Amino acid sequence: MLKKRKIILAFVCLFVIGGVLYGTNYSIKKHNQSVQTIKINQQNKTLSSAAKNKEIQEEATLSKVAKKKEEEDKIAKQSEAIKLKKASVIKAAAQKSKAKKEATAVKTEAIKASAVKTDEYKKSSNGASKKVVVIDPGHASISSSVKEPEAPGSSIMKVKEPGGAQGINSRTPEYVVNMAVAVKLRSLLQAKGYTVIMTKTQNSLMLGNIARAEVGNKAKADLVIRIHADSNNNTSAKGASMLVPSDTKNTNAIYNTSKSYGETVFKSLVSDVGMNNRGVMQRDDMTGFNWSKVPVILVEMGFLSNVSEDKLLNTNAYQAKIANGLADGIYNALK
Numbered sequence: 001m002l003k004k005r006k007i008i009l010a011f012v013c014l015f016v017i018g019g020v021l022y023g024t025n026y027s028i029k030k031h032n033q034s035v036q037t038i039k040i041n042q043q044n045k046t047l048s049s050a051a052k053n054k055e056i057q058e059e060a061t062l063s064k065v066a067k068k069k070e071e072e073d074k075i076a077k078q079s080e081a082i083k084l085k086k087a088s089v090i091k092a093a094a095q096k097s098k099a100k101k102e103a104t105a106v107k108t109e110a111i112k113a114s115a116v117k118t119d120e121y122k123k124s125s126n127g128a129s130k131k132v133v134v135i136d137p138g139h140a141s142i143s144s145s146v147k148e149p150e151a152p153g154s155s156i157m158k159v160k161e162p163g164g165a166q167g168i169n170s171r172t173p174e175y176v177v178n179m180a181v182a183v184k185l186r187s188l189l190q191a192k193g194y195t196v197i198m199t200k201t202q203n204s205l206m207l208g209n210i211a212r213a214e215v216g217n218k219a220k221a222d223l224v225i226r227i228h229a230d231s232n233n234n235t236s237a238k239g240a241s242m243l244v245p246s247d248t249k250n251t252n253a254i255y256n257t258s259k260s261y262g263e264t265v266f267k268s269l270v271s272d273v274g275m276n277n278r279g280v281m282q283r284d285d286m287t288g289f290n291w292s293k294v295p296v297i298l299v300e301m302g303f304l305s306n307v308s309e310d311k312l313l314n315t316n317a318y319q320a321k322i323a324n325g326l327a328d329g330i331y332n333a334l335k
């Protein structure tokens with residue numbers, strides 16, 4: 001019986017010890033588990049915080065990238081706008097330059113055309129080195145009421161020789177002054193080597209305008225210069241003017257050259273003599289122009305109706321000054 005008790009006690013003891021051991025083991029396990037859980041939690045927390053940080057960083061990076069892209073887009077847009085602006089400016093400049101080129105081309109063409117016209121005259125003249133100038137002293141001492149057509153085929157009839165102006169104080173007839181200057185001009189031009197033909201050397205010779213134009217045509221003159229003095233009811237009017245043919249069907253062939261010569265001769269005259277400049281005027285109503293086949297100009301040297309110019313035009317010195325200015329101008333025109 002005792003032995004049986006001892007065995008039961010031993011079993012109880014074993015059971016108790018086993019229970020204690022198991023309990024201890026369980027609580028260690030539990031503790032370890034809880035430590036592990038805490039660790040995992042902490043890790044998770046760390047991880048999540050890291051992830052969050054990363055996310056924030058990524059977001060920040062993304063926003064930075066987006067911002068950068070936006071800026072780049074902006075710059076690209078701006079540069080595009082600048083490009084477009086530049087292109088339009090370049091286009092406008094190109095158009096302007098094109099227009100300018102075209103205008104220059106037209107001008108060059110016009111100059112060429114006028115040069116061709118001038119060349120035709122040079123070829124048709126009596127040799128380039130021996131140029132012919134016809135001097136036509138205006139008016140005659142005899143007037144004539146006989147009429148002649150103002151232009152070839154025209155029904156407008158004009159008196160052949162109505163007589164010229166007269167000095168307001170000197171009473172000198174215009175033809176006297178005209179002839180005095182014409183003769184001086186002839187000497188100056190001959191000295192320069194020109195062949196000079198006068199339409200007349202005597203004041204009493206009354207030819208009319210058509211016959212005098214024919215002198216220039218027959219001579220195939222390089223230039224016909226008609227010499228006159230002016231008159232006006234307004235006695236304060238003074239100074240010189242140059243008349244040239246306007247562009248009509250009769251004068252088209254001589255229009256450009258006559259205008260150019262007239263401008264050149266007048267420029268020299270006014271600057272040499274220093275008189276009042278009344279300009280170059282185109283006329284379609286002058287018989288002497290309309291019948292001319294060669295370049296023709298007409299100078300009005302001053303006003304015999306003006307007291308001071310009447311006085312000047314009657315002096316040898318002033319007549320010589322005018323002749324000199326005309327000779328310089330003809331030289332400049334025909335060179």
Ligand SMILES: [Zn+2]
Nearest residue numbers: 138164228229
């Ligand atoms: Zn006259």
